[in-house]
Amino acid sequence: MNTPTTFHPLARLLHWAMAGMIVAMLFIGAGMVATVSERHSGLLAIHKPLGIAILLLAIARLALRLRHRPPSLPADLPLWQRLAATASHWLLYALMLALPLLGWGMLSAGGYPVILGDTMRLPAILPENALLFAWLREAHRYLAWLLFLTFVAHMSAGLYHGLVRRDGVLASMLPSRRRREPVVTDG
Amino acid sequence: MTIRFGHAARWALIGGLACVTVAAFGYVGGWLAPHRLTPQRLVDTFEDNAGLHPGYRRNHAKGVCVAGWFEGNGAAGAYSTAAVFARGRTPVVGRFALPGGNPYAADGSVPIRSMALRFNLPDGGQWRTGMNAMPVFPVSTPQAFYEQARAARPDPATGKPDPARLAAFFAAHPETAAFRAWVKQARPSASYATERYDSINAFYLVDAQGQQRAVRWAMVPQAADAGPGPAGDPDYLARDLQQRLAVGPQRWNLRITFAAPGDPVDDAARPWPSDRRTVDAGTLVIDRMQPQDSGPCRDINYDPTVLPEGIAPSADPLLAARSAAYADSYLRRTAEEAHLPGAARPVPEATR
Numbered sequence: 328m329n330t331p332t333t334f335h336p337l338a339r340l341l342h343w344a345m346a347g348m349i350v351a352m353l354f355i356g357a358g359m360v361a362t363v364s365e366r367h368s369g370l371l372a373i374h375k376p377l378g379i380a381i382l383l384l385a386i387a388r389l390a391l392r393l394r395h396r397p398p399s400l401p402a403d404l405p406l407w408q409r410l411a412a413t414a415s416h417w418l419l420y421a422l423m424l425a426l427p428l429l430g431w432g433m434l435s436a437g438g439y440p441v442i443l444g445d446t447m448r449l450p451a452i453l454p455e456n457a458l459l460f461a462w463l464r465e466a467h468r469y470l471a472w473l474l475f476l477t478f479v480a481h482m483s484a485g486l487y488h489g490l491v492r493r494d495g496v497l498a499s500m501l502p503s504r505r506r507r508e509p510v511v512t513d514g
Numbered sequence: 515m516t517i518r519f520g521h522a523a524r525w526a527l528i529g530g531l532a533c534v535t536v537a538a539f540g541y542v543g544g545w546l547a548p549h550r551l552t553p554q555r556l557v558d559t560f561e562d563n564a565g566l567h568p569g570y571r572r573n574h575a576k577g578v579c580v581a582g583w584f585e586g587n588g589a590a591g592a593y594s595t596a597a598v599f600a601r602g603r604t605p606v607v608g609r610f611a612l613p614g615g616n617p618y619a620a621d622g623s624v625p626i627r628s629m630a631l632r633f634n635l636p637d638g639g640q641w642r643t644g645m646n647a648m649p650v651f652p653v654s655t656p657q658a659f660y661e662q663a664r665a666a667r668p669d670p671a672t673g674k675p676d677p678a679r680l681a682a683f684f685a686a687h688p689e690t691a692a693f694r695a696w697v698k699q700a701r702p703s704a705s706y707a708t709e710r711y712d713s714i715n716a717f718y719l720v721d722a723q724g725q726q727r728a729v730r731w732a733m734v735p736q737a738a739d740a741g742p743g744p745a746g747d748p749d750y751l752a753r754d755l756q757q758r759l760a761v762g763p764q765r766w767n768l769r770i771t772f773a774a775p776g777d778p779v780d781d782a783a784r785p786w787p788s789d790r791r792t793v794d795a796g797t798l799v800i801d802r803m804q805p806q807d808s809g810p811c812r813d814i815n816y817d818p819t820v821l822p823e824g825i826a827p828s829a830d831p832l833l834a835a836r837s838a839a840y841a842d843s844y845l846r847r848t849a850e851e852a853h854l855p856g857a858a859r860p861v862p863e864a865t866r
């Protein structure tokens with residue numbers, strides 16, 4: 328059976344759309360808590376609905392991932408790099424689900440209404456509890472920083488494949504026609 | 515392995531991009547922008563001025579929790595779709611307090627008291643408001659507020675602010691004139707119940723057609739026996755409230771003042787002329803009080819930008835700054851309550 332040579336087109340679309348959204352969220356989040364200007368309110372008003380949109384897309388993306396196998400990595404890739412790739416991909420999936428849930432959960436625990444846009448209000452997903460709020464709020468911060476660092480490493484690794492190794496791994500996620508050599512895994 | 519130039523350049527590109535990304539994040543997050551006024555720096559000034567008091571609000575630290583309800587009379591329903599303005603009851607959790615970061619300040623040490631309220635609307639929406647018993651704010655911008663707080667920092671030698679620094683601040687900030695004129699005649703009141711509390715910042719009421727009207731609101735007391743506080747007792751306000759509530763609930767009228775065209779909507783340092791049209795939207799009834807270290811107000815952040823449908827914030831720059839600073843203060847004090855690693859431990863009220 329042949330493994331595919333590229334990611335499913337929808338997976339590629341989701342990857343790049345969500346890459347943009349998640350990177351934007353990291354910068355919006357870091358920026359809004361570091362200013363007392365009107366940008367604080369304006370950015371927070373974008374942060375919440377965009378974060379919930381990421382949560383919904385991440386669920387769809389994970390479902391797609393479990394149905395469609397990704398292309399396998401080049402056979403000559405050192406074991407530690409394979410492990411790092413697998414671990415970091417699952418970490419990225421975990422964080423893109425965890426951060427919006429933490430955001431939603433911490434606002435619920437803080438007793439805040441969770442308002443998206445002008446009028447849409449989400450239900451609380453946790454009971455009002457200020458101690459829980461404090462833990463979740465700090466977790467939201469530190470896991471966001473972990474997501475940022477993982478993203479920087481992931482981007483560097485992607486470029487390493489595309490520019491240094493030129494082994495088709497980057498191409499398998501790009502919308503281009505270039506394909507990785509098919510890998511035959513069994514008869 | 516030989517490294518060709520092209521190879522090195524590619525590595526440099528990858529490393530360079532990673533560095534630029536990290537630096538951009540550091541700049542946006544304020545770590546590489548030490549001169550930006552962040553919520554943390556603003557809240558730090560309260561700790562600098564009043565000391566660190568774990569578990570307490572960083573400003574308006576001394577206070578009591580109260581509860582009751584708002585009885586809407588329907589009169590503001592034509593101007594706002596907020597359910598709180600319909601005829602009927604909305605439960606309220608509130609807090610009276612003194613401005614300043616010292617939870618042990620004497621009640622007579624400042625001529626200002628505050629009232630904070632959270633209305634829980636029947637449709638699940640919330641209205642949070644923090645009001646001060648004064649008609650105007652000294653300054654218009656968060657930067658000026660920060661400078662004022664810095665100028666008011668107690669001199670370590672005397673324990674009091676340096677009058678020369680304060681005078682220099684006021685001289686450099688003519689927008690403080692209305693506040694200074696008011697504060698000259700202000701006296702610390704004997705009771706929370708006889709004070710009028712003003713939103714000071716302006717907001718918009720939004721009606722069913724989507725039309726916005728700029729307003730300020732105030733809680734106007736029904737109690738008329740205002741007087742100066744007794745000398746020699748640092749904690750008379752809580753005692754007075756307890757005595758009054760033992761006799762019966764305390765009441766305020768919610769008075770909404772509408773801006774006329776041309777009135778400043780985004781400047782808390784400029785009052786509106788006193789002849790502006792007003793509407794009384796209902797009655798606030800306070801019938802219970804609890805200590806602030808165990809009452810339900812403890813865990814509430816009275817962020818004035820938490821508003822129900824039908825009320826919207828104005829462009830007053832103080833509103834965004836309050837939202838950002840209150841969130842930081844709230845995180846500090848809840849992290850202390852939760853004993854998060856690295857957070858200071860709160861001292862129980864009784865053993866201080």
Ligand code: HEM
Nearest residue numbers: 352353356357360375378379381426427430431468471841
């Ligand atoms: C992928 C999703 C998300 C990412 C990457 C993200 C990232 C961030 C970051 C970096 C911060 C600043 C943390 C700090 O330095 O203290 C932050 C703060 C915050 N986030 Fe998120 N976030 C996400 C989703 C959400 C969601 C879904 C909500 C709510 C519905 C939310 C609500 C908040 C709030 C309320 C703050 C703090 C604002 C303040 O304290 O003034 N976030 N977020």
Ligand code: HEM
Nearest residue numbers: 346349350392397416419420478482485486496497499500
């Ligand atoms: C925050 C932004 C990003 C996130 C959250 C993210 C997430 C992910 C995840 C979860 C996968 C694993 C796909 C799977 O196995 O199901 C993946 C694969 C990939 N990503 Fe990203 N990505 C981001 C940004 C980038 C960037 C900027 C690049 C550009 C260099 C990139 C290049 C790749 C490549 C080449 C793959 C395929 C790896 C393979 O074949 O196993 N990603 N990404």
Ligand code: HEM
Nearest residue numbers: 571573574609628630644645646659714816835839843844
């Ligand atoms: C940029 C200007 C301001 C800053 C930085 C600031 C800062 C703060 C902070 C840090 C708290 C404690 C919040 C908490 O831990 O829950 C607080 C409480 C409060 N502030 Fe402000 N404030 C500002 C302007 C104003 C204005 C204009 C008013 C007038 C209406 C006001 C009224 C109040 C009230 C009533 C409270 C007490 C709320 C409570 O009882 O929980 N503040 N302020």
